[in-house]
Amino acid sequence: MSNRKLLCPVLVTVALFTTVLAVASIRKRLDSRTVKPPLVSARQNPIVAPSTTGQAYVRAGQLWPQLRWHLKALGDRIEKPGKERITIAGTIKRAGDSQALPMALTLEFPDRLRLTVQDGVQQRVVTFNGQAAASVGSALTSSERELIETLVYDTAEHFFGGQSRGTATRSLGEHFRLDNDAQVNGRGPFYDVYQTTEQVRHAIPPRLQTKLYCFNSDTHLLERVSYELERNGSRTAVEIRINGWHKVQDQQVPVQIIRLENNQAAFMLTFNSAAITTKVDDGAFGN
Numbered sequence: 399m400s401n402r403k404l405l406c407p408v409l410v411t412v413a414l415f416t417t418v419l420a421v422a423s424i425r426k427r428l429d430s431r432t433v434k435p436p437l438v439s440a441r442q443n444p445i446v447a448p449s450t451t452g453q454a455y456v457r458a459g460q461l462w463p464q465l466r467w468h469l470k471a472l473g474d475r476i477e478k479p480g481k482e483r484i485t486i487a488g489t490i491k492r493a494g495d496s497q498a499l500p501m502a503l504t505l506e507f508p509d510r511l512r513l514t515v516q517d518g519v520q521q522r523v524v525t526f527n528g529q530a531a532a533s534v535g536s537a538l539t540s541s542e543r544e545l546i547e548t549l550v551y552d553t554a555e556h557f558f559g560g561q562s563r564g565t566a567t568r569s570l571g572e573h574f575r576l577d578n579d580a581q582v583n584g585r586g587p588f589y590d591v592y593q594t595t596e597q598v599r600h601a602i603p604p605r606l607q608t609k610l611y612c613f614n615s616d617t618h619l620l621e622r623v624s625y626e627l628e629r630n631g632s633r634t635a636v637e638i639r640i641n642g643w644h645k646v647q648d649q650q651v652p653v654q655i656i657r658l659e660n661n662q663a664a665f666m667l668t669f670n671s672a673a674i675t676t677k678v679d680d681g682a683f684g685n
Contacts, residue, residue, distance in 0.1 A: 454507070454508050454559070454562075455476060455477055455478060455479070455562075456469065456476050456477050456558045456559060456561065456562050457477070457562065458470070458477065460561070460562060461558075461561055462569070464569070464572070464590065465558075465561065465592075467618045468554070468558075468590070468613050468618045468619070468620070469558055470618070471617060471618035471619050471650065472554050472555075472558075472619065472649070472650050473645075473648060473649035473650050474649075475507070475649045475674060476507045476508075476555055476558060476559065479676065479677075480676045481647070481649060481674050481675070481676065482506050482507045482676060482677035483504065483505070483506040483507075483674070483675045483676065483677050483678065484504070484505045484506075484651065484672055484673070484674050485502075485503075485504050485672065485673045485674075485675065486502070486503040486504070486505070486651075486669050486671070486672045487500075487501075487502055487503075487669075487670050487671045487672075488500075488501060488503070488667060488668050488669040488670045488671070489501060489667070489668050489670070490515060490665060490666070490667050490668075491665065491666050491668075492541065492664070492665040493662070493663060493664050493665065498666075498668070499515055499516060499517050500515075500516045501513065501514060501515045501516070501667070502514045503549070503667070503669075504682055504683075505549065505550075505555075506677050506682075506683065507555050507559070507677075508528060508555070508556075508559045509526070509528040509550050509551075509556060509559065510526065510527055510528055510550075510682075510683040511524070511525065511526040511546060511549055511550050511683065512524070512525050512682045512683055513525075513545065513546075513549070522534070522535070523535075524538065524542050524545065524546065525682070525683050525684040526546045526550055526600060526683060526684075527683040527684050528683075529599060530599075530600065530684070531543060531546050531600040532684045541664070541665075543600060543601060543602070544657065544664065545665065546600055547598060547600070547601070548638055548655065548657050548665075549655070549667075551598060551609075552609070552623040552638040553620070553640075554611075554613075554619070554620040557592075557594070557611050557620065560594060560596060565594050565595075565596045566594065566595045566596065567592055567593070567594050568592065568593040568594075569590075569591075569592055569593075570591040570592065570593055570610070571590075571591060572588075572590040572591075572615060573588040573589075573590070573615050574588060574589050574590075574591050574612075575587075575588055575589070576589065576612070576622070587614055587615070587616065587621070588614075588615040588616070589612040589613060589614060589615055589621070589622065590612070590613045590614075590615050590618075591610055591611070591612050591613075592610070592611045592613070593608060593609070593610055593611075594608070594609055594611065595607070595608045595609075607625060608625060609623055609624065609625040610622075610623065610624045610625065611623055612624070617643065619640075619643045619650060620640055621639065621640050621641070622637065622638065622639060622640070623637070623638040623640075624636065624637045624638070634659050634660055635659070635660050635661070636657065636658070636659055637657075637658040637661075638655065638656070638657055638658075639654075639655070639656040639658065640652045640654075640655055641653060641654040641655075641656070642654050646672045646673070646674060647673075647674045649674055651669070651672045651674075652669065653668065653669055654666065654667065654668050654669070655667045
């Protein structure tokens, strides 16, 4: 009987000790789990992991959840092969021009451009192959380099391509109203705003540039891009306005792109027609 009395406390002690060890083990496993981070705030500055496959197309599953709506609104042409090239006919009016000039524009994802401007009997051709810019006949002017930046870098296609390449991106928030819109009519559109920082390769010299991309909160389409440039020791405020989005072959294409510098129009492109085709290795971009 005495042995039983001694055995009971021992068994109870062992059971309690085993329970404590089990709870501690479970707690340790819970504490070591990878916790899913919250949506990005203005205080965070995450860098999207670059694609290890070298795939040029954008994968919706690799984007932040809130960006997938913007990608879906644009169409699927940068997500899979077959619709990479857009051929556009229209006009361009630059600061100092007496009238708009005919132009032909070919854009091919990712980051390729060929622009032809007809000024009377003279024709000017500017190209960009994703790495280097060039022109036919004479050296590129500074305004032509700014044209390339606007038509290649300041676009929804480049923004989403940058997410796949690992461009440093920051979400500043959703449903913002821009000051100038509120001042004009008190009820301007609302925007989801993202900040990126990346190198602009075709600039001389190449520069690291921070930009704000403003997507319309209702349509989910890119409408504004803004940033500052330093020229001769002074700052120039740049704003790109992308207007008149409409569907061409089930893909969204704008009607007008305006570049403002210190609130003055530097140039305006108006698109009269557009066609979407597959990419072609025809050397159109100076490859």
